[in-house]
Amino acid sequence: MLKVDNINVYYGQIHALKDISLEVHPDEIVALIGANGAGKTTTLHTISGLLRTKTGSITLMGEDITHIKADKLVSKGLAHVPEGRHVFLQMTVQENLEMGAYTNSAYTKDGILDVFNRFPRLKHRRNQIAGTLSGGEQQMLAMGRALMSQPKLLMLDEPSMGLAPILVQQIFDIITELHKSGTTVLLVEQNAEMALQIADRAYVLESGRIKLSGTGKELASSDEIKKAYLGG
Ligand SMILES: Nc1ncnc2c1ncn2[C@@H]1O[C@H](COP(=O)(O)OP(=O)(O)OP(=O)(O)O)[C@@H](O)[C@H]1O
Ligand SMILES: [Mg+2]
Numbered sequence: 001m002l003k004v005d006n007i008n009v010y011y012g013q014i015h016a017l018k019d020i021s022l023e024v025h026p027d028e029i030v031a032l033i034g035a036n037g038a039g040k041t042t043t044l045h046t047i048s049g050l051l052r053t054k055t056g057s058i059t060l061m062g063e064d065i066t067h068i069k070a071d072k073l074v075s076k077g078l079a080h081v082p083e084g085r086h087v088f089l090q091m092t093v094q095e096n097l098e099m100g101a102y103t104n105s106a107y108t109k110d111g112i113l114d115v116f117n118r119f120p121r122l123k124h125r126r127n128q129i130a131g132t133l134s135g136g137e138q139q140m141l142a143m144g145r146a147l148m149s150q151p152k153l154l155m156l157d158e159p160s161m162g163l164a165p166i167l168v169q170q171i172f173d174i175i176t177e178l179h180k181s182g183t184t185v186l187l188v189e190q191n192a193e194m195a196l197q198i199a200d201r202a203y204v205l206e207s208g209r210i211k212l213s214g215t216g217k218e219l220a221s222s223d224e225i226k227k228a229y230l231g232g
Helices: 040-047 070-076 093-100 105-118 120-124 135-147 165-180 192-198 216-220 223-229
Strands: 002-011 014-024 029-033 057-060 078-081 153-157 184-189 201-206 209-215
Touching (some): 002 040, 014 029, 014 040, 014 209, 029 040, 040 078, 040 153, 040 184, 070 078, 093 105, 105 120, 120 135, 135 153, 165 192, 184 192, 192 216, 201 216, 209 216
Parallel strands (some): 029 184, 029 201
Antiparallel strands (some): 002 014
């Protein structure tokens, strides 16, 4: 589904990603975990064409997308829910979802119904201004909007950030359901414990490099991971 092969990304002089390679196979949930500043968001931004790599290549479903712009990637089946949600705060829930369907306007109506089935909380709040939604509801809206393009690969950047434990659980349940219904997921999380529970495989980023990789189970039971990310 996705192959990232030896990418190096810089912010001016800062070498943010160093020789990163990773793969996401169809129907997997792959987690990318690591501390603040490790390079997780930079990795997603590079995959989705917002940043450029100096080396290597990125392949999506067999197509080289290394030099393709972000706006073209949506129609190729890639959706990215950025860190911090970025919903349109002045628009209603429904209008936000309609914005997510701009690549596929023929399916807007069905798509919105699908999203409302998946997120009943949004259905009740369809005419509410997004800026007045709770943090968890905004996260659901951001995810719902990304789903409007019917992505093959959904990339989520810290969907649990700032949410109360019960909402974190709900968001992870939704990710699991999306995965069951055939969406492949690349999940960036600081909540390593929860991410490793649902991930088929995971990569651990440290200072811009991949330090470890393995199945979710392997990593969750590794002493190194326990010490660094799971509180001992
Ligand atoms: N626009 C930028 N200009 C300069 N440096 C940047 C920029 N964005 C990120 N960086 C640096 O690149 C490194 C990786 O940042 P990145 O945002 O990818 O980390 P992250 O793993 O997503 O962290 P967090 O968990 O805090 O979101 C950090 O050292 C950061 O300071
Ligand atoms: Mg980040």
